[in-house]
Amino acid sequence: MRLNYIKTGLVMTAKEVLRNRIALILFLLIPSLFNTLIVLTTKDRPITLHLASIPDGTFFKVSERNETLVFIALAAAGFIAAFLGLNLIQKHIGVDRRLVLCGYRPSELIIAKLTLLLFVILLIGGYVTSSLLFFFQPRHFFQVFLGFILGGYIYGCYGLLVGTIFKRELEGILCIILLGNIDVGWLQNPLYYAASQNKAIIRALPAFFPSQTSMVAAFTDHSMSQLFMGGIVYGGTLLATGLLIYWWKMRIKK
Amino acid sequence: MNNEYILEVRHISKSFGKHLVLKDITFKIRRGEIIGISGENGVGKSTLLKILSGFLPPTKGEFTVQGRIGFCPQELLIFETLTVRENFIYFAAAYGLDQKKATPSWERTKGELIEQFRFRCYEDTLASYLSGGTKQKLNLSLALLHSPDLFILDEPYSGFDWETYLHFWRYAEELRARGKSFLVVSHFIHDHSKFDSIFQLKEGVLQCVSTI
Numbered sequence: 001m002r003l004n005y006i007k008t009g010l011v012m013t014a015k016e017v018l019r020n021r022i023a024l025i026l027f028l029l030i031p032s033l034f035n036t037l038i039v040l041t042t043k044d045r046p047i048t049l050h051l052a053s054i055p056d057g058t059f060f061k062v063s064e065r066n067e068t069l070v071f072i073a074l075a076a077a078g079f080i081a082a083f084l085g086l087n088l089i090q091k092h093i094g095v096d097r098r099l100v101l102c103g104y105r106p107s108e109l110i111i112a113k114l115t116l117l118l119f120v121i122l123l124i125g126g127y128v129t130s131s132l133l134f135f136f137q138p139r140h141f142f143q144v145f146l147g148f149i150l151g152g153y154i155y156g157c158y159g160l161l162v163g164t165i166f167k168r169e170l171e172g173i174l175c176i177i178l179l180g181n182i183d184v185g186w187l188q189n190p191l192y193y194a195a196s197q198n199k200a201i202i203r204a205l206p207a208f209f210p211s212q213t214s215m216v217a218a219f220t221d222h223s224m225s226q227l228f229m230g231g232i233v234y235g236g237t238l239l240a241t242g243l244l245i246y247w248w249k250m251r252i253k254k
Numbered sequence: 255m256n257n258e259y260i261l262e263v264r265h266i267s268k269s270f271g272k273h274l275v276l277k278d279i280t281f282k283i284r285r286g287e288i289i290g291i292s293g294e295n296g297v298g299k300s301t302l303l304k305i306l307s308g309f310l311p312p313t314k315g316e317f318t319v320q321g322r323i324g325f326c327p328q329e330l331l332i333f334e335t336l337t338v339r340e341n342f343i344y345f346a347a348a349y350g351l352d353q354k355k356a357t358p359s360w361e362r363t364k365g366e367l368i369e370q371f372r373f374r375c376y377e378d379t380l381a382s383y384l385s386g387g388t389k390q391k392l393n394l395s396l397a398l399l400h401s402p403d404l405f406i407l408d409e410p411y412s413g414f415d416w417e418t419y420l421h422f423w424r425y426a427e428e429l430r431a432r433g434k435s436f437l438v439v440s441h442f443i444h445d446h447s448k449f450d451s452i453f454q455l456k457e458g459v460l461q462c463v464s465t466i
Contacts (some may be wrong), residue, residue: 008347016335096333102348252308
């Protein structure tokens with residue numbers, strides 16, 4: 001691993017992302033827009049909630065608006081990370097291959113991209129967690145932040161995987177929107193989950209660990225470390241699959 | 255391998271599924287030679303170059319190269335949201351040409367390319383704002399940056415104006431005088447005097463049509 005290669009790759013990738021000013025503005029606007037919509041449309045009334053990761057049948061009384069704010073913040077972090085992951089891999093796969101032909105190793109290019117993706121996920125996670133403070137104080141602020149980071153990480157890895165599979169943008173966008181909508185935008189919401197059937201399917205979807213982590217941290221005093229580790233493993237599996245396909249696509253006959 | 259030849263291609267075939275694109279291609283390039291390959295669209299010229307540059311594996315056959323290759327693909331493989339200078343830096347890093355420990359040859363090559371292709375006023379311009387011809391010049395320059403011994407160029411002057419075309423050939427002649435070799439693929443080779451040999455690719459078979 002050559003650090004100067006990774007550093008150049010990281011600097012150039014960061015410059016490219018920073019020059020996409022409209023996307024950067026959207027990164028900031030989307031979570032605020034989501035929060036505004038929730039505040040305008042959801043009542044601040046108490047609801048009784050059951051969380052899938054707390055098996056003893058414990059129910060919690062929380063504000064419907066606060067619960068939805070946490071849920072939608074996770075959706076924002078997940079969507080942004082997924083689209084960035086997709087963009088980082090898919091946009092330049094041809095030029096990246098040329099760089100590999102010229103002497104870069106695929107691992108050096110992907111480490112540069114992953115470092116940038118992780119940095120953006122941290123920023124977005126911090127932003128969406130902080131924005132919750134305008135509306136309510138989560139029980140465990142830092143753990144909620146970790147939950148959002150986890151959501152960004154898993155969906156970032158999913159975006160990366162989709163970017164390695166599909167050559168064209170449209171297919172990638174569809175894959176992210178379709179899964180994102182049904183998973184992080186609907187099925188993982190505890191309001192739906194409590195009354196759903198075939199819960200095993202919902203547990204197998206990407207946003208299960210991050211949504212449970214952030215909900216547990218925001219409204220209970222239960223431990224979320226197992227959930228967090230489960231999410232790390234889940235994202236790691238997506239990442240490993242994406243890296244394998246990326247490496248296969250980047251291979252050069254020397 | 256004979257040192258006289260920089261590239262030796264032996265019995266290369268390539269098929270995609272049942273479609274045989276290249277059939278038993280064999281040829282050699284000496285040091286300081288400029289070889290052209292022409293042929294109609296879709297006959298496999300770019301496929302041959304992609305094999306020689308390492309982008310694609312051949313189905314059969316082999317080739318050996320003595321020295322470094324500079325490959326200019328037909329499609330524009332440049333970073334559109336980076337400036338010309340940043341594209342140079344990124345590819346220089348890929349070639350292992352460290353900016354901070356700039357060697358005289360790297361500085362000389364970069365200076366030559368900027369002069370030959372008149373990049374001076376575009377150095378800090380984003381590649382996406384360049385004209386089609388200037389993008390192609392950048393695409394080509396990125397293949398020449400590390401002073402390779404063999405230039406494998408796929409339609410290198412498509413989009414060039416006449417003056418740039420002449421500049422390109424003047425520069426190619428200078429490099430040839432330094433012992434560099436060229437394999438140029440184009441569907442349009444009209445000036446045979448620029449080449450030592452010209453091959454035509456037809457129905458997957460390579461035939462020599464002109465030798466000086």
